[in-house]
Amino acid sequence: MTGPSTARPPMDPDEEAALLDAIDKWVAGEVTPQVVMEHDHKDVWPEKLVSQMAEMGLFGATIGSEYGGLGLPSSTYAKIVMKVASHWMALTGIFNSHLIMAAAVERFGTEEQKQKWLPKFATGEIRGGLGLTEPNAGTDLQAIRTTARRDGDHYVLNGTKTWITNSINGSCYAVIAKTDPEANPRYKGMSFFLCDKRPDGGEGFTIGKKFDKLGYKAIDSAELVFDDYRVPADQLIGGVEGQGFFQATGGLELGRINVAARGVGIAEGALRLATQYAQERQTMGKPIADHQAIQLKIGEMVTRARAARLLTLDAAAAYDRGERCDMEAGMAKYFASEAGFQNAQEAMRIFGGYSYSKEYEIERFYRDAMLMCIGEGTNEMQRIIISKQWVKRNLA
Ligand SMILES: Cc1cc2nc3c(=O)[nH]c(=O)nc-3n(C[C@H](O)[C@H](O)[C@H](O)COP(=O)(O)OP(=O)(O)OC[C@H]3O[C@@H](n4cnc5c(N)ncnc54)[C@H](O)[C@@H]3O)c2cc1C
DSSP states (O other): OOOSOOOOOOOOHHHHHHHHHHHHHHHHHHSOHHHHHHHHHHTOOOHHHHHHHHHTTGGGTTSOGGGTSOOOOHHHHHHHHHHHHTTOHHHHHHHHHHHHHHHHHHHHSOHHHHHHHHHHHHHTSSOEEEEOOBTTBSSOGGGOOOEEEEETTEEEEEEEEEEEETTTTOOEEEEEEESOTTOSSGGGGEEEEEEEOOTTTOTTEEEEEEOOOSSSOSSOEEEEEEEEEEEEGGGBGGGOTTOHHHHHHHTHHHHHHHHHHHHHHHHHHHHHHHHHHHHHOEETTEEGGGSHHHHHHHHHHHHHHHHHHHHHHHHHHHHHTTOOOHHHHHHHHHHHHHHHHHHHHHHHHHHGGGGGOTTSSHHHHHHHHHHHHHSSSOHHHHHHHHHHHHHHHTOO
């Protein structure tokens, strides 16, 4: 099963430029270093920025206009993510995970589900994310233990999801569970549900341990705990059991393009900070940017950031043409996240001792960067996916 087409026409270049300009202005005015450092250092949810993102329509960025979203193609969306992430990567997680949940409903949901949920997702009235990972199952998604047993017009969920982005400040999640734990192969027994914290009886659905993280601060990561949680049967995405594995992994191409865009943002942001510092800081009577050792670093950083951007836009263009792009999305995710990590590291070296001070922004890029190498399928797995797909496309 490949799922419904992801094809979407490119945006009119003038309209795209105006939209990106508006994002630039918002970032310059609101996502300032002072605001970001304040929230990042104290690990506080950026409520005001979230309201502004809702007003700009970012929670509906990729949701079709017929459901109240902006209907952006993934290539335009990736450019927005790059811009925001080049100042504060964690902020993009607040709408990224939410939009992957929305994409699952838009691509695989019934028409009733789309009509009911997508307009509220688009305005940000209901925000959420994706509940795949469990304490014993990350990469090996088929090893999940959460079960969903049919009981009349409900399913009863039991199990724990972990590391879930937006778990505390969101209210609805696309959660994968086993409707047939004995199925062989295992993926045939997996189904995808929209689980919401209903004011009128989300009993049995609680938020567990909140993680105290190295980076990716201010955005919440915690456990979703289901203990005889009753979810209405009409919240089974697509209305048919056994499709969950394909529905969840079908969203990963878009998820990987989004993570790649965040990697590009980190790579470009670290480069921006390092370029400025290298011209201000003087040693031996001249700016360090004039020393060859620093020039070699900046030369590599610029090239990496540019290559990461091009690979990401290439994958997004394939996605927007409706083509299968697991290899392209995998290459973009792998390369761009490593580019972000390497550029953050090199920028730390350029900042010298001051890189260790929380008065400078570069330490945040360093703390945030590694997550991009892990989330949405680790970079070990990406290389395996790329290799398998490459060989398949080039059979001897
Ligand atoms: C801050 C943060 C936010 C997150 N947000 C979410 C979220 O919103 N929703 C969600 O569902 N999950 C989320 N995750 C979970 C994330 O997707 C997983 O951590 C990731 O998929 C890796 O799974 P794992 O941690 O269980 O590692 P494991 O799967 O245990 O992997 C450990 C190591 O083994 C390697 N490995 C595993 N299997 C293989 C194999 N077959 N071949 C080669 N190497 C292998 C991996 O590459 C890795 O290096 C988040 C994680 C973090 C840290």
